Amino acid sequence: MLNNDNSEIDEVIDIVIEPYSNMLYKSKTLQDKKEVDDTIAAIKVDPNQTLNVETHLNYILYFLISGNKLPVGFKSMNAISPWILYWLICSLMILKDPPISMGSGMSLELIMSKLKKEALLKLRKFQYNISTHIENDNDDLLHSGFSGSFMQIPHLAPTFASVLTLKLTNNLEQFEFKDMKQWFMDLMTKDRHTGSYELKTSTPIGEFDARAFYCLLVSAKLCHIDLGLDYLETLWDMLVNSQSDLEGGLNGHDKDQESHGAYAFCTLSSIIIVLDQLRLLKPEKYKNKRLHDFINIDRFIDWLAHRQDVLNGGLSGRHNKLVDGCYAYWVGACGSILNIYGYINPINMPMLKSYILNYSQDNVNKNPGLRDKPGMNADFYHTNYILMGLSLCEYENEMYLPDTFCDAIDIKCNNVKGKQVHCVNPVYGLPIYVLTEVK
Amino acid sequence: MENLTYNGIDFSDLLPTINQLKIKEESYDSKRSLVLCDILCTTEYETLMSIFNAMLKVKEFSERSYNLVTEVIETVPSYYTAYAYKFEIIMHINKDISEELNWLDEFSLDNIKNYQIWSYRTELIKELHKENNSKDFFKKMLHKENLLTKLLFDEDAKNHHVWSYKSWFLSYFEYDLNDYAEEVDYIGKLIEKDVLNNSAWCFRYKLIMDLLNRSKDEEKELLLKEELEYSEEQINRYPDNISSWNYHFRMLELLKDKNFSIKKDLSSLYEAHLNESVYPIEYYAKYLNLIDKYGNQDRIKDLFLILRDHRDPIRKTYWDYKISQL
Numbered sequence: 001m002l003n004n005d006n007s008e009i010d011e012v013i014d015i016v017i018e019p020y021s022n023m024l025y026k027s028k029t030l031q032d033k034k035e036v037d038d039t040i041a042a043i044k045v046d047p048n049q050t051l052n053v054e055t056h057l058n059y060i061l062y063f064l065i066s067g068n069k070l071p072v073g074f075k076s077m078n079a080i081s082p083w084i085l086y087w088l089i090c091s092l093m094i095l096k097d098p099p100i101s102m103g104s105g106m107s108l109e110l111i112m113s114k115l116k117k118e119a120l121l122k123l124r125k126f127q128y129n130i131s132t133h134i135e136n137d138n139d140d141l142l143h144s145g146f147s148g149s150f151m152q153i154p155h156l157a158p159t160f161a162s163v164l165t166l167k168l169t170n171n172l173e174q175f176e177f178k179d180m181k182q183w184f185m186d187l188m189t190k191d192r193h194t195g196s197y198e199l200k201t202s203t204p205i206g207e208f209d210a211r212a213f214y215c216l217l218v219s220a221k222l223c224h225i226d227l228g229l230d231y232l233e234t235l236w237d238m239l240v241n242s243q244s245d246l247e248g249g250l251n252g253h254d255k256d257q258e259s260h261g262a263y264a265f266c267t268l269s270s271i272i273i274v275l276d277q278l279r280l281l282k283p284e285k286y287k288n289k290r291l292h293d294f295i296n297i298d299r300f301i302d303w304l305a306h307r308q309d310v311l312n313g314g315l316s317g318r319h320n321k322l323v324d325g326c327y328a329y330w331v332g333a334c335g336s337i338l339n340i341y342g343y344i345n346p347i348n349m350p351m352l353k354s355y356i357l358n359y360s361q362d363n364v365n366k367n368p369g370l371r372d373k374p375g376m377n378a379d380f381y382h383t384n385y386i387l388m389g390l391s392l393c394e395y396e397n398e399m400y401l402p403d404t405f406c407d408a409i410d411i412k413c414n415n416v417k418g419k420q421v422h423c424v425n426p427v428y429g430l431p432i433y434v435l436t437e438v439k
Numbered sequence: 440m441e442n443l444t445y446n447g448i449d450f451s452d453l454l455p456t457i458n459q460l461k462i463k464e465e466s467y468d469s470k471r472s473l474v475l476c477d478i479l480c481t482t483e484y485e486t487l488m489s490i491f492n493a494m495l496k497v498k499e500f501s502e503r504s505y506n507l508v509t510e511v512i513e514t515v516p517s518y519y520t521a522y523a524y525k526f527e528i529i530m531h532i533n534k535d536i537s538e539e540l541n542w543l544d545e546f547s548l549d550n551i552k553n554y555q556i557w558s559y560r561t562e563l564i565k566e567l568h569k570e571n572n573s574k575d576f577f578k579k580m581l582h583k584e585n586l587l588t589k590l591l592f593d594e595d596a597k598n599h600h601v602w603s604y605k606s607w608f609l610s611y612f613e614y615d616l617n618d619y620a621e622e623v624d625y626i627g628k629l630i631e632k633d634v635l636n637n638s639a640w641c642f643r644y645k646l647i648m649d650l651l652n653r654s655k656d657e658e659k660e661l662l663l664k665e666e667l668e669y670s671e672e673q674i675n676r677y678p679d680n681i682s683s684w685n686y687h688f689r690m691l692e693l694l695k696d697k698n699f700s701i702k703k704d705l706s707s708l709y710e711a712h713l714n715e716s717v718y719p720i721e722y723y724a725k726y727l728n729l730i731d732k733y734g735n736q737d738r739i740k741d742l743f744l745i746l747r748d749h750r751d752p753i754r755k756t757y758w759d760y761k762i763s764q765l
Contacts, residue, residue, distance in 0.1 A: 020715070023677045028596065029635035069479040077478060079517040084476045118473040125467040150464050151492040152520035193565070194611060200558070205523040207558045209603070246644045246689050256610075256648070257603055258641040298764075305757040306681060310717075313753065319637040319681050321597065346757040 049357040051420045059368030079148040082161035087384040094387045116169040143179040155202040160215035177223040210252025214266035217273045229281045240294040248299030261317035261331040269427045276407045305346035307331045313351030324372045325360035328389020333426035336392045353393035391424040456493040500531035516550045522559040557604045597638045640682040660699040679716035
């Protein structure tokens with residue numbers, strides 16, 4: 001509706017003739033972007049920069065084997081304790097031939113054997129939780145998911161982090177999971193009002209998003225839990241119908257949401273894990289089927305291609321959002337997966353590697369750990385996902401599937417010299433050498 | 440007999456359970472020799488959590504448990520178990536859900552990055568809807584939800600949790616055309632404020648698709664063309680913006696899908712901005728591909744080559760792939 005006084009028309013004309021530079025005073029997106037671009041521009045790029053392995057190793061070991069607890073300020077992580085173990089132990093195990101020469105006086109073998117024992121003891125405590133046995137204090141009843149700390153309810157995210165930590169420390173066989181399947185079943189409910197399925201990270205209250213699918217599917221796979229055809233097909237229908245018509249990203253369950261790098265990764269990996277199983281369970285429908293039979297790969301590639309910043313090679317999670325080192329994994333892995341499955345990877349991996357080495361680590365003050373972007377502090381989460389992202393860059397052309405339709409857990413890599421990190425399986429988020437014996 | 444009070448409330452009756460859980464936890468910790476990133480706790484925090492855990496174990500659903508759980512959430516907003524427990528307490532002792540939502544509104548404004556508040560909110564809203572599903576009640580609820588989400592978008596207009604929640608709310612309830620008009624109007628304001636807010640563009644798309652599904656055929660064409668015009672205006676405001684080009688192109692795709700004519704020649708739109716951004720070059724190629732793939736092949740290839748060799752070389756592999764598909 002136009003007002004009588006034409007002020008709206010004037011306003012429109014004003015906008016059209018407004019020079020674009022004025023938009024900077026108006027748009028928060030442009031202001032934020034400029035701030036980051038300026039910070040990054042101030043850093044000198046060294047094309048020969050390598051990973052400061054020793055600096056990061058000190059950071060990881062300081063937290064893993066020190067005798068000090070984390071300070072009170074970390075209390076919010078009490079809700080998600082197993083993640084800290086996964087991030088740090090995975091980071092340590094990605095580093096290739098870490099130069100252990102610190103004051104600890106311990107060899108890598110000794111450190112690993114200590115971590116194996118201690119991770120097991122710590123995680124036992126998180127499998128003790130209120131839903132497994134509220135009335136009975138018998139430890140023999142601990143056979144379900146893990147929680148974020150002692151006496152919480154089990155939750156898919158800490159379960160995923162715990163299972164991966166146990167896999168890394170070769171402890172999975174020390175645990176039983178016979179009630180986990182029932183718990184997984186209970187997490188999927190049908191909404192009474194809409195009639196559609198929901199998968200929650202915990203019950204009765206829990207988040208329903210792409211992370212729930214991914215955490216559940218990876219945990220089930222590593223713990224050898226057979227989810228059954230009906231359950232898998234219900235997940236499958238949600239996953240393959242979640243591609244955004246507007247943007248092309250994979251959204252988990254809601255195609256109308258804004259596509260997001262981390263959710264796209266969780267969805268793509270979930271689709272692969274489910275398809276691996278459906279091929280065996282229902283060959284008449286899924287045998288010899290590939291990703292492009294179910295999702296529009298070209299639209300996904302279009303969306304993925306635009307994650308990379310032209311100026312610095314870093315990746316963003318969404319259109320018009322800032323780059324963040326952690327997307328080196330979430331988004332980088334989408335590219336690697338496409339490549340492994342015979343499609344193109346639209347991400348320029350050498351440029352991504354340059355972002356990681358020049359901007360995600362502090363080469364001036366040699367502050368330890370890896371970070372989102374210059375100006376930010378390093379943390380456990382970024383250290384892990386950026387190291388995994390670096391691995392995807394280093395092994396860009398070395399990862400492959402032994403044959404077109406084999407299980408993603410069998411992704412292999414050519415063992416080549418001169419790398420600073422181990423090869424990571426982009427679907428499962430673990431170094432390949434850890435996964436070799438899973439079947 | 441030992442006593443235990445917290446914030447002036449007596450919890451002495453829970454001491455046997457608290458001690459039992461303490462022994463249990465110690466039975467795990469005594470075997471360990473590395474702290475392995477355990478987190479330091481204040482004594483007050485330890486007391487609070489020990490009462491919380493004991494209540495959980497004995498399934499206490501009471502006014503005092505309700506208050507204590509609120510305190511746990513306010514101390515550690517990501518403590519997901521507390522939300523699940525709080526929900527069960529509310530169901531058992533019939534707390535007023537609207538009151539709880541009022542508390543949650545305040546809490547959400549202070550914890551804008553939190554995940555748990557949204558799943559908790561979703562379940563509370565579902566319960567509220569079970570109690571009263573009248574049109575009138577919905578209108579009031581929508582009004583209230585929008586007050587909150589608008590305040591949150593003032594803080595962070597791209598908060599993915601808030602947008603996902605808004606999207607869920609829209610899918611769950613039956614909006615009428617007036618409600619839609621208000622939503623479109625609000626999204627227009629957000630785009631006016633920051634034309635590069637991709638979240639707002641995505642939500643606009645959802646709204647328009649819902650409206651499209653409700654429209655008769657002749658209205659569909661009009662709606663899509665209005666949106667085409669709208670996005671063109673936004674492109675002209677600031678052409679270096681993937682959100683507006685992408686939206687514009689999606690409208691073109693939908694018009695074509697539904698066999699509505701795209702009478703206007705849009706070449707001039709793209710050509711006017713070719714030097715200002717890479718997006719007009721890319722979307723020009725998409726447009727030419729959409730209207731006549733074979734007739735425009737050479738022109739499309741030229742555009743891809745400009746991108747590959749001059750304007751966007753970082754995506755060389757991608758542009759080569761696009762060229763190979765011609």
